[in-house]
Amino acid sequence: MTYLHFKALHIIFVVSWFAGLFYMPRLFVYHTEANDKPSPEREILLAQFTKMEKLLFNAIMTPACWLALLCGTAMLYITPAWLDQGWMKLKLVFVLGLLAYHSITRKILLELRQGKFRFSSFQLRLFNEVATIFLFSIVFLVVLKNTVDWLWGVLGLLAFAVVIMTAVRIVKRMREKKAGV
Numbered sequence: 333m334t335y336l337h338f339k340a341l342h343i344i345f346v347v348s349w350f351a352g353l354f355y356m357p358r359l360f361v362y363h364t365e366a367n368d369k370p371s372p373e374r375e376i377l378l379a380q381f382t383k384m385e386k387l388l389f390n391a392i393m394t395p396a397c398w399l400a401l402l403c404g405t406a407m408l409y410i411t412p413a414w415l416d417q418g419w420m421k422l423k424l425v426f427v428l429g430l431l432a433y434h435s436i437t438r439k440i441l442l443e444l445r446q447g448k449f450r451f452s453s454f455q456l457r458l459f460n461e462v463a464t465i466f467l468f469s470i471v472f473l474v475v476l477k478n479t480v481d482w483l484w485g486v487l488g489l490l491a492f493a494v495v496i497m498t499a500v501r502i503v504k505r506m507r508e509k510k511a512g513v
Contacts, residue, residue, distance in 0.1 A: 352393030357460035
């Protein structure tokens with residue numbers, strides 16, 4: 333296989349991994365909100381969300397994660413000089429952050445499976461946006477291949493995060509107002 337084959341596969345597996353990273357916290361939100369439903373609706377929903385979360389994590393997220401890492405490692409093996417470039421080092425830091433996010437997602441999954449609801453649905457909505465921040469960071473870094481302006485990138489990323497968090501709060505207030513809470 334050539335570098336371009338690994339690159340194409342890497343992109344496919346990263347997209348698959350991110351699909352799971354975007355959807356899983358959304359399932360956590362619904363799972364948490366289902367806990368407030370009356371019985372028997374609550375039991376039915378909790379069982380269904382538990383099943384969906386397990387399948388998503390084990391059949392999509394984790395294999396896609398490993399395959400993305402494998403293809404990325406193969407690309408670095410083919411082009412080891414990239415490891416000397418600042419943008420690649422920073423990208424690898426973001427990838428480590430993404431792996432930590434994946435691990436935290438697993439921890440939340442296991443807690444919900446045990447009936448532990450440590451986070452509110454609002455907190456889980458905010459958690460859901462972390463994957464978006466990683467996606468923006470990694471894509472811009474890889475496409476621009478420039479760490480000279482990383483400070484502006486970090487400031488822009490923080491501004492983007494504030495905008496996302498504000499939007500989440502506005503939507504929450506609108507829902508509460510509509511529900512008469």
